[in-house]
Amino acid sequence: MSELPVLPVTFRPGRTRAVLLTAGVAIFVVITTVALLLEQLTPGEKLSFVLTGALLFGVLAVLARVKVVADESGVTVVNIVSRRRLEWAEILRVNLRPGDPWVFLDLNDGTSLPVLGIQPGIAKERAIADARALRALTEAHSTRDLP
Known part of the structure; x- marks a missing residue:
């Protein structure tokens, strides 16, 4: 050099980071959307879906911080x-x-x-x-x- x-x-x-963060956002959005669209779920169940999506996003964000x-x-x-x-x-x-x-x-x-x-x-x-x-x-x- x-x-x-x-x-x-x-x-x-950079590319790995972009893939991880994009996947994390997509997973969070999909899980949250599913939770909000399923009318038979109680508010607590919907919240658990959203928290699960947030947890998955958090794990991928930690992997992307390197x-x-x-x-x-x-x-x-x-x-x-x-x-x-x-x-x-x-x-x-x-x-x-x-x-x-x-x-x-x-x-x-x-x-x-x-x-x-x-x-x-x-x-x-x-x-x-x-x-x-x-x-x-x-x-x-x-x-x-x-x-």
Whole structure:
């Protein structure tokens, strides 16, 4: 990669996010419409339909929140139920191997952190480009931070 992205930069699976949020809205609307159209349902039953639709939308919205935000001081990885802040020096390597479901960060504590914000599922080329950009940023900032 010849040019580094301008910081701060956010990486997220845009198409996957759009599909999840669209499906969530559609499910909520359909379930709510069915609840309101079924005259034999009591108000409590209708409310339970609407709450079920809202719950399903909420689950899909949580799945859609994954992202990676890179700024001058490091990277914030937001996965489904976790958020982790990393300094640039903590990241040793950015990996996206063929067949991987998402990027993995090899960390200086010997662990590996999954990064669901860059995933090749629907948009493989975009994920590869994002992984390369994050790798280039990591390399640039880790060499800059060396004494």
